[in-house]
Amino acid sequence: MADELVLLDCLVSMFGMRVRIALAEKGIKYEYREEDLDNKSTLLLETNPVHKKVPVLIHNGKPICESRIIVEYIDEVWKDKSPLMPSDPYQRAQARFWADFVDKKVFDAGRRIWRTKGEELEAAKKDLIDALEILEGELGDKPYFNGDTFGFSDLAFITFYSWFHTYEMCANFSIEKHCPKLIKWAKRCMERESVSKSLVDPITVYEEILMLKKKYGY
Amino acid sequence: MAEVKMFGAWGSPFSKRVEMGLKLKGVEYEYIEEDLNNKSSLLLNYNPVHKKVPVLVHNGKPIAESLIILEYIDEAWEGPDILPKDPYERANARFWAKFIDEKCMPPMWKACWSIGEERAKAKEEASEALKFLENEINGQKFFGGDTIGLVDIAANFIGYWFRIAEEIVGLELMTQDKYPNLCKWAEEYCKCSFVKENLPPKDKLADIFKGIIQAQSAPK
Numbered sequence: 022m023a024d025e026l027v028l029l030d031c032l033v034s035m036f037g038m039r040v041r042i043a044l045a046e047k048g049i050k051y052e053y054r055e056e057d058l059d060n061k062s063t064l065l066l067e068t069n070p071v072h073k074k075v076p077v078l079i080h081n082g083k084p085i086c087e088s089r090i091i092v093e094y095i096d097e098v099w100k101d102k103s104p105l106m107p108s109d110p111y112q113r114a115q116a117r118f119w120a121d122f123v124d125k126k127v128f129d130a131g132r133r134i135w136r137t138k139g140e141e142l143e144a145a146k147k148d149l150i151d152a153l154e155i156l157e158g159e160l161g162d163k164p165y166f167n168g169d170t171f172g173f174s175d176l177a178f179i180t181f182y183s184w185f186h187t188y189e190m191c192a193n194f195s196i197e198k199h200c201p202k203l204i205k206w207a208k209r210c211m212e213r214e215s216v217s218k219s220l221v222d223p224i225t226v227y228e229e230i231l232m233l234k235k236k237y238g239y
Numbered sequence: 240m241a242e243v244k245m246f247g248a249w250g251s252p253f254s255k256r257v258e259m260g261l262k263l264k265g266v267e268y269e270y271i272e273e274d275l276n277n278k279s280s281l282l283l284n285y286n287p288v289h290k291k292v293p294v295l296v297h298n299g300k301p302i303a304e305s306l307i308i309l310e311y312i313d314e315a316w317e318g319p320d321i322l323p324k325d326p327y328e329r330a331n332a333r334f335w336a337k338f339i340d341e342k343c344m345p346p347m348w349k350a351c352w353s354i355g356e357e358r359a360k361a362k363e364e365a366s367e368a369l370k371f372l373e374n375e376i377n378g379q380k381f382f383g384g385d386t387i388g389l390v391d392i393a394a395n396f397i398g399y400w401f402r403i404a405e406e407i408v409g410l411e412l413m414t415q416d417k418y419p420n421l422c423k424w425a426e427e428y429c430k431c432s433f434v435k436e437n438l439p440p441k442d443k444l445a446d447i448f449k450g451i452i453q454a455q456s457a458p459k
Contacts, residue, residue, distance in 0.1 A: 071338065071371050083327055090333045097326040110314035114302045121304060122288065155288060 026051035027079040029065050031058060033226045035128075036088035037076040038180035038219050043092045045215035046176075047099040051078075089120050089177065096173070105173045112168075119159060119166060120177035126152035127181055135191045135230050136239045146192040150199050157200040164209060171213060175206075179216055182207040186223035187230050243268035244296040246282050248275050249439050250447055252396040253305040254293040259392050259437045260309045261295075264318035306336050309389060322389050335375060335382060336393040342368045344396055350412060351404045352451060362412055369418055372397070376420045380427055391428060398425040399438050407448045 028044070028051050030037035044051055056065055056075050068084035069077045077084050078091045080098070085091045096105045106113050130152055133145035156178065160166055166174040185196050185207075197204045210216045233239070245261065245268050247254030261268050273282055273292050285301035286294045294301050295308045297315065302308050313321040322329050346364035353361055372394070376382055382390035391398075397413070402425060405412055415422050428434055 071342075080327075085327070085330045085334075087334055087337060090330050090337070093333070094326050094330040097329065110311055111297070111300055111302070113314065114307050114311040117307045117310065118302070118304060121307065 024049075025079075025081050028053050029056055029062070029068065029075050029077040029079070030054065031056050031075045033183070033221050033229045034075055035180035035184055038183065038221065039088045039176055040076045040078060040091050040095070041219035042176050042180070042215050043095045043105060045219055046103045046105060047095060048102065049095070049099060089117075089124070092173065092176065105176060107167065107172060116167065116173040116177075119156075119174040122152075122155070123178045123181065127156075127178070131181070131184060131188050134188050135234060138239075142192060146194060149188060149192070150194070153196060153200045153203060157203050160202050160206055162202075165206065171210060171216075175210055179207060179210045180220060182211070183220045183223055183226050187227045190227055191230070242298055244271060245269070246271045246273050246279075246285065246292050246294040246296070248273050248292050250444060251275075251292060252400050253291075255395055255437050255439070256305045256392050257293040257295060257308050257312070259387075259395070259434070260312040260321055262433070262437060263321065263387075264312055264316040266312070266316055306333075306340065306389075306393065309392060313389075319386065320388070321392070323383075332383070332389045335372070335390045338368070338371070339390070339393045339397065343372065347397070347401050347412070348404075350410055351401075351408050351448075352455070362410070365412055366417075369397075369413060369421060373418045373421050376424050381424065387428075387431065387434070394424075394428075395434075395438070397421070398428040398434075400444065403441060403444050404448050407445060408452065 026044075026049060028037070028040060030040070030053060032055060041053075054062070054064075056062060058075070061073060064079075065075065065077060066073055068079055069075075069086045072086060074086070076088055076091060077086050078094070079085075080094075085094050092105065106116060127149065130145050130149035134142060134149060137145060156166075163169075165171050166178065189196055211220070243261070243266055245254075245257055247257065247270060249272060258270070271279075271281075273279060275292070278290060282292065282294060283290055285296060286303045289303060291303070293305055293308060294303050295311065296302075297311075302311050309321055322332050343365065346361045346368065350358055350361035350365050381387050382394065401413065404410075413421060413425075429438070
């Protein structure tokens with residue numbers, strides 16, 4: 022029986038992009054459904070009643086929510102193709118740690134950057150730069166966060182690259198100036214087809230955010 | 240030097256989670272108690288990013304963040320499973336553990352220590368979150384099924400710390416009539432000899448909580 026996969030997602034979501042990359046890495050066919058977050062589908066509300074958020078992966082009728090959890094699920098089910106997590110338990114813990122760091126520190130600061138003004142915006146900018154500089158330090162001279170090959174921790178962070186332009190425009194700064202290694206790393210990841218096909222054009226993201234800022238008065 | 244070291248704080252549910260995981264697998268470890276008001280340079284070296292407990296150090300290599308440490312323990316040592324083997328059930332366990340950390344604990348804790356409108360809002364948020372857990376545990380002895388698993392370990396705050404704090408501050412949030420399944424789970428959970436060994440003494444915790452109240456009402 023062929024696997025039935027549906028991905029409920031939102032084009033500019035950096036979390037949704039993670040799942041798209043994982044599915045592309047494994048060469049898995051799926052049905053993509055774009056959600057209007059102002060008018061969520063019944064299917065989304067039924068499959069993710071707790072958070073009512075994208076992405077949701079529905080595998081043969083069974084939903085999985087939360088992007089990092091979905092990616093690990095994909096990696097475990099389709100374990101014979103292009104492994105995303107390292108095999109060593111310590112390396113796996115490190116991969117999970119840094120993906121968690123990105124969600125806790127980069128996402129939060131980034132979100133505040135496009136939603137606030139004045140002092141709050143400046144504080145968010147500082148927090149984002151601090152977080153990115155920690156990541157820059159962690160990457161060091163490695164080609165990837167995962168080491169010599171692209172892996173889970175790279176996948177978790179690279180989707181934010183689509184949002185760098187938005188952060189830079191809203192907070193008036195250059196990420197490359199603070200974190201040149203991160204930019205080199207991002208461009209290296211973009212050479213991967215699964216990444217370049219799954220990431221959304223930064224201009225598209227920025228236009229979407231400008232529209233939201235206008236709509237909600239941020 | 241011990242092969243396995245753990246930096247913790249006796250009153251921290253996050254710290255106790257890790258101890259539960261280690262004990263479940265029968266791992267021998269050296270425990271180092273941290274004074275959270277005066278963190279050791281060793282801890283700060285092992286966890287420079289978050290500077291928090293718990294940290295597990297295995298053969299000199301540190302791992303931080305309690306849920307990540309628990310998954311590591313599950314993978315590094317033989318013994319009873321902390322996570323299920325089936326990928327879908329694993330995803331489910333991870334989901335609820337994360338839910339507890341992000342959606343349950345913060346408003347539950349806030350509800351204990353705030354007043355007026357802030358408390359009402361936190362209480363409402365916590366109530367909604369607990370409803371999901373109430374449904375999830377339905378009919379089972381533990382979140383992990385017949386035996387304790389990741390979610391049960393993650394829910395230690397709900398099963399123990401919170402119940403003590405709730406009583407002291409007179410919150411009345413996790414009541415029997417509103418959450419019969421959760422209350423039953425908490426009772427089973429705390430009766431479990433394995434869990435009992437990994438909980439801080441009730442009177443010591445109660446003292447800490449009473450101390451927080453006193454500090455709040457002290458003249459500024």
